[in-house]
Amino acid sequence: MMQQCSGDILLCRDPEEVSHRGAELFVRLADEAVSSTDRFTVALSGGSTPRALYALLASDQFREQVPWSKVHLFWGDERCVPPDHPDSNYRMTRETLLEKAPILDENVYRMPAELEDHIRAAAQYEQTLKTFFQVPIGGLPSFDLILLGMGDDGHTASLFPGTAALEETERLVAANYVEKFGTYRLTLTVPLINQAANVAFLITGDSKASVLREVLEGEHQPERFPSQLVRPVKGQLVFIVDRAAANDLTLSFS
Numbered sequence: 001m002m003q004q005c006s007g008d009i010l011l012c013r014d015p016e017e018v019s020h021r022g023a024e025l026f027v028r029l030a031d032e033a034v035s036s037t038d039r040f041t042v043a044l045s046g047g048s049t050p051r052a053l054y055a056l057l058a059s060d061q062f063r064e065q066v067p068w069s070k071v072h073l074f075w076g077d078e079r080c081v082p083p084d085h086p087d088s089n090y091r092m093t094r095e096t097l098l099e100k101a102p103i104l105d106e107n108v109y110r111m112p113a114e115l116e117d118h119i120r121a122a123a124q125y126e127q128t129l130k131t132f133f134q135v136p137i138g139g140l141p142s143f144d145l146i147l148l149g150m151g152d153d154g155h156t157a158s159l160f161p162g163t164a165a166l167e168e169t170e171r172l173v174a175a176n177y178v179e180k181f182g183t184y185r186l187t188l189t190v191p192l193i194n195q196a197a198n199v200a201f202l203i204t205g206d207s208k209a210s211v212l213r214e215v216l217e218g219e220h221q222p223e224r225f226p227s228q229l230v231r232p233v234k235g236q237l238v239f240i241v242d243r244a245a246a247n248d249l250t251l252s253f254s
């Protein structure tokens with residue numbers, strides 16, 4: 001484990017170990033949260049990296065270790081497509097986890113990203129969060145865990161370089177126009193992400209090596225590398241990375 005800026009780095013041999021360590025963290029945090037609050041609130045990341053983690057959590061090796069009836073699943077971001085679209089993060093999670101683990105339907109809070117009116121969709125999800133977490137006016141919900149990935153451009157969730165959502169300081173959920181895709185995405189905002197008790201990045205592969213060095217060791221340039229915006233106010237931050245993604249880091253590991 002290597003201490004860096006406001007987070008730890010957990011160096012793993014390969015993507016399999018990243019998923020395994022991610023599953024161990026999920027189990028530990030679920031146990032701790034359920035012991036203290038009788039629930040575990042987690043926002044899931046999308047993309048391809050977490051597929052293996054979700055499959056592992058649903059596997060015989062881990063499924064029985066998670067108090068699924070107390071788990072409340074949310075998403076960190078979603079593509080603005082129907083829930084059965086091949087690009088949907090929800091669909092990916094349904095195929096790898098929801099259909100295989102005994103999660104209660106009423107505890108799955110999908111982003112309504114299929115709505116034509118993206119602003120309304122973001123506002124609707126924000127209301128879902130406010131209602132669930134019952135935070136006082138002006139307060140911010142605190143997830144027990146937010147899982148994140150990182151793109152090779154340094155984005156996380158759907159907080160892409162140079163996009164408007166990077167500047168959002170009030171809302172919990174934003175409809176963010178992403179020029180590079182010519183589409184909108186729904187995303188949790190930086191203030192909400194940084195309110196979490198635990199934030200874990202899962203990052204693998206040599207395509208992430210140079211941007212991970214920029215994010216962790218480079219100048220603070222969050223417009224260029226939005227993952228640098230993730231600095232939990234009071235929570236724990238960990239980067240669970242494989243050797244390929246960590247290849248360009250100058251840090252030495254114990």
Ligand code: 6PG
Pocket residue numbers: 045046047048049050076077078079089148149150151155156157158
């Ligand atoms: C998404 C994700 C996104 C993802 C990164 C990394 O909707 O795509 O939430 O932030 O985590 O793009 O994606 P990979 O894990 O596929 O590299």
